[in-house]
Amino acid sequence: MKQFLLLIFILSAYCSYAGGVRGVVRNEKGEPLPYSTIYVKETGSGTTTNDQAYYEINLDPGNYQLIFQFVGYASLTKEVIVEEGFVDLDVKLESQVIMLRDIEVRAGKEDPAYTIMRKAIAKSKFHTQQIDKYTAKVYMKGTGKLKDYPFLMKGQIKKAGIDPDxxxxxxxxxxxxYIRPNTYNEKVISIYTTGDNRNTMPNPYINGSFYEPELAKCVSPLSPKAFSYYKFRYEGTYQDQGVEVSKIRVIPRSKGDNVFRGVINIVEDYWSIYSLNLHVTKFGVDFHIKQVYKPIEEGVWLPVTHKFHVEGKVLGFEFEGDYLATVNNYEVQVNPDLDMQIEVIDEKVEEELAEKLQEQVQDEDEKEIQEILTSGKEVTRKQLKKVLKAYEKDELRESDNADILTNRTFEIDSNAYSHDSLYWAKIRPVPLNKGEKRGYDILDSLNQVREREENGDTLRNTKRKGVHFQDLVLGNRYDLGDKAYLKIRSPFLGFNYNTVEGFNLDYKLTYSKTFNKKSWLSVSPLLRYAFARKKLSGTLRTHYGFGDNDSRNNLILTAGRYVNQFNRDNPIHPYINTFMSLFAERNYMKIYEQDFVNLAYEKNWNEEVRLKLNSELSRRRQLHNNTDFTIFDWSGKYFTSNTPVSLELANTSFPENNALLLGGEIEYKPFIKYAIYNDKKIAINDSSPIFAVSYKKGISSVFNSEVDYDLLEVSYKDQYKLGIRGLLDVYLKAGIFLNSKKMYFTDYKHFLGGRTPFTTLDPVGSFRLLDYYAYSTNDQYFAGNANYQFRQLLVTRIPIVRLSGVRENFFVNYLANDVSSNYTELGYGINYIFRVFRLELVTAFKEGKYEDWGVRVGIASNLGSIF
Known part of the structure; x- marks a missing residue:
């Protein structure tokens, strides 16, 4: 009873002090306007209505001005006095009265949208440099719902406790x-979630800006190259909150991924964003973005609300989600060098004035142009671009972190999960809708069940202890304290077939232990049983890592008996070889066995330079076919000997031999860029070309080694963005055997060929039709691969295909050595089918004459670069 009375007292006290403003926002027809923006002028805070157009703002007693906004409607300012309790304030917004400028638009005349956008684009770099620093408090809400899923996944979906509703x-x-130019720090002070209360990560605040040339790898309408991607249409100008705003329709020149469509509203004279309502499609998933900006300081417009809606279907899973962020308590430090008003002149429209301004500074340097800027005079777009570029270059020159593109910290306060529902009811700026309330109700019931299970209070406790038989078969991971774990890989993942071993089974365990932030140890025993040979083999791999993250050292010792492909780069995946052998009677994979000890050392001096050293002592022996079992026995005998066929070496069989091999490689990325996350430096892929030099030496007469050769190889790999549609990947490799006195076929240089209709190899650096060993060599060689990805070519001219994310590729692969006869492949591919696959048609030539053709299916190229 005492506890009950205390609860009543707390609730009554809370209710007596709770107050603010609440209501519904509608249009002149009485229709609700969901996600309308409400800005409280006195507190500098922004919020929105929910999906039912209802809002509720907690405010202390006092007088307030509330500004209501919705894209396409005139903003409305309401004054309200808050005392005790809530003030009910329903609002009706009128459609925006848009006036066309007194501009004559006729055939041959340019749409006035273009001069507006030219000025806004010219000013975009100014806006990114305008603020030295700001701090703010942000409320974020992320919601998601699984609408549909494949029928075959129904059992697993229910088992995971996921309710589609x-x-x-x-x-x-x-x-x-935010600290200019690229530092973002975020501390989460409270979290409320329907996931596991302690393990669910909150949504981070999205700092991407439409003033940048790209946003999430999509071209911004304010990018310097926007006119290559977009057409713009002027839809009128309106007065709102004391400024003049122009409404511009953004129209992609070619519909597809990574281009926006919709409306952007630009503040005249400031040429900043007032609001935007844009859509973008990425791989068939549609994103709808709404943002509303406010003048936080004179001439400084920053977003106060973000609304993102996403919906799509991926591999049969249909989903939708929303992300909402409201920003308040802005504190801004303006860059004193750019604390000015600038009147931008468009050379294409105001030709005489632009020419006059250009004459004034045509012999001046950037410093004197800067003086003109600070004086507040007019400048042309070109002058503004020139001085801002010089300003940015000077800052980069003085900076010690010119190679850092972003520096972000993300921290969760230790008390973030401790706040109760009363706390959230008070601070939540956007009321929950019925579906969200139901989600929290389900959470409460699930948490209660979970707590009872953990405390052993239920009839059925599903937590198991120890290793169970099903884990030995299906695999599992066991945490052994905070810094160690044991992982069992399911033997089914290592179950394969080849004509040498028949069916074979790999069974692997991994024990890993972290000692501190700078060192860890991993031990992995592996057993392999070959049923046709009735032979057990295996390896033991020990990996010790030590050093800082950006200068990591790795020492790896592996020993045992195992089988390898003749090409140690493994051109054929065991799964694909299993399928081809059992169903097509093709045994392309050729293997041999070795007893070996291998010691490798890898050192990252930094992300620019990486060193690899390798030494191996082995006893190698040839293997022969032991079975011809196949599920489909085709007419004729298609299985071949386990001895590869080579044009250079008449007989590739070899006697049992010893080999001592030493090798090293230096990899250099001279222009690498980084992102820093929580003080961890992370290299950005494809930000620099990769140069590599490797050397491999076969040493004779040491430990009875019977090989004597030297191989030197150099390579170059890079990716280029060409024009507005193209992505070119290039990989060049050349090598020479400086000495080949004593070699076996296992020591030859082999190339990544492809004879199966399925491939798992990187499409840049591999061949599609090349025989795996026919062109192997112990002389000099050159291999080149070029893969050009089109945004729009043949089938991608169809909008629905392009919007699904499909791309087309044209590629060329070339091999030159003493036996290859200038082997060349030309191919056309369709990329990102169902978002992850590619389909290719390839033709091969020798000395320019037709040789072969084929169809290949693989994993999409450039898959990592699209997100």
């Missing part, structure tokens, strides 16, 4: 800080 929701409040 259930809304998953996460709320958080963060303190954010």
């Amino acid at each position: 259930r809304v998953f929701i996460t709320e958080s409040v963060s303190e954010v800080e």
